[in-house]
Amino acid sequence: MKIDFTNKTAIVTGGGRGIGLCIAQQFLRAGANVAIADHDGSLQAKAEAFLDVPQKLLFCVTDVASEASVQEMADAAVRRFEHIDILVNNAATACNQPIETLTHEQWQTVLGVNLSGAFLCAKHCKPQLEQNNGAIVNIASTRALMSEANTEAYSASKGGLVALTHALAMSLSPKVRVNCISPGWIVTDAYQHGRAETKLSDEDHTQHPAGRVGKPEDIAEMVLYLCSDKVGFITGQNFVIDGGMTKKMIYSE
Numbered sequence: 001m002k003i004d005f006t007n008k009t010a011i012v013t014g015g016g017r018g019i020g021l022c023i024a025q026q027f028l029r030a031g032a033n034v035a036i037a038d039h040d041g042s043l044q045a046k047a048e049a050f051l052d053v054p055q056k057l058l059f060c061v062t063d064v065a066s067e068a069s070v071q072e073m074a075d076a077a078v079r080r081f082e083h084i085d086i087l088v089n090n091a092a093t094a095c096n097q098p099i100e101t102l103t104h105e106q107w108q109t110v111l112g113v114n115l116s117g118a119f120l121c122a123k124h125c126k127p128q129l130e131q132n133n134g135a136i137v138n139i140a141s142t143r144a145l146m147s148e149a150n151t152e153a154y155s156a157s158k159g160g161l162v163a164l165t166h167a168l169a170m171s172l173s174p175k176v177r178v179n180c181i182s183p184g185w186i187v188t189d190a191y192q193h194g195r196a197e198t199k200l201s202d203e204d205h206t207q208h209p210a211g212r213v214g215k216p217e218d219i220a221e222m223v224l225y226l227c228s229d230k231v232g233f234i235t236g237q238n239f240v241i242d243g244g245m246t247k248k249m250i251y252s253e
Contacts, residue, residue, distance in 0.1 A: 003228045006031035009081040010227070011074070013064050013121060014091030016043030018188040019139065021050065022216035023088055023223050025191075028053050030224060035077040035084075037062035037070075037091070037121075046193045064091045064117030065109070067124075074124040084128035086227045089118035089161075090139040094154045107153045114157035115164065122168055122178075129176045135227040136178040138165050139219070142242050144182055158182070162238050169236030177235040179226045184242025186214040209244030 010027045014020040015036035024034045024047075033056045036047060041061040051057055058080045063069040077084055093113045095106045118138050129136065143151055144158040165180035172178060185208075189197050205212045218241055225231060226239075240246055 003030050003224050003230070005086075005224070005227075008085040009033040009035065009077060009083055010086035010088060011035045011037060011077055011084060011121070011125065012088045012090060013037045013062070013117065015088075016040055016047045016059075017193060018191050019183065019186060019216045019219050020088075020090040021047060021191040022188070023090060023220045024057075025051055026217070026220040026224055027086075028056055032056070032086070033081040034058070035060060035073070035081070037064065037073045039063050039091070043193070050191075050193070064089075064121060065112035067120050070117070070120040071124050074121075074128070078128060083132055084125050085132045085134045087121055087125045087129060087134070087136045088139065088223055088227075089121055089136065091117050092139070092141075092154075092157075094151075096150050096154060098150050099152055102153060110153035111157045111160070114154070115160045118161055118164060122172075126172065126176070130172065134176050136168065136172075136176060137223050137226050138162075138178070138180045139223075140165075140180050140182045140238065142182050142184045142240060142246055144238075145240070145246055165238060166236040173235065177226075177232070179235060180238040181219060181222055181226075182238055182240045182242070183219050184208075184214055184240070184245050186216060186219060188216050191216055207245075207248075208242075209248055212243065214241065214243055 012024045015024040016038035035058040044059045060073040062073040140161040141158040143155045144162045169178040
């Protein structure tokens, strides 16, 4: 199914590498203008070379946990492309360690980027999104639904992002649709600017009911679908894309 985003502008936070870079690439291929908002300025040249569409791409060095930085990024996107139609809140960080060593500052940093960042981007893109009957997609995680040990900050931030999704869907209705995607295990090697390839075993793949580990395109294609005019009756929802792992019952033998 071909989706056309010609004359649309998408903001992708955390778009300098990984899943975010794949999402940016797919929007560009579908004809959209893309503003990447990433805190790591060293990724700019690499992302621009990888995407190779300078006339349709804007890279904004952005701290999504800072309201002033988010406002500056949104203003820059409008100056360059005149409007904002789509917001993908993908930026994330983690600090996984035992709760007794996790500092309050580290906790606040994770929630600031992963949760407050999505709120601030929605807040400052809201006028444009409402004007253009836009869409927001938040990238959460299956960690919003299930956990490994020592992931309190990350899991809490992603659980909050799922809740923020349905709250925003109500507050911004009917002009803006807001949905969420919770990825499972996604291998992002192809979008990490030459990072060493992840070694995967047969067991890594076969433990997934779908028969394989996920790839960034699995997420990006759903993002584009949720932002298209083909799903005008879908809002406030969380879509788990994990190869079936959260539905799998596991017993010790």
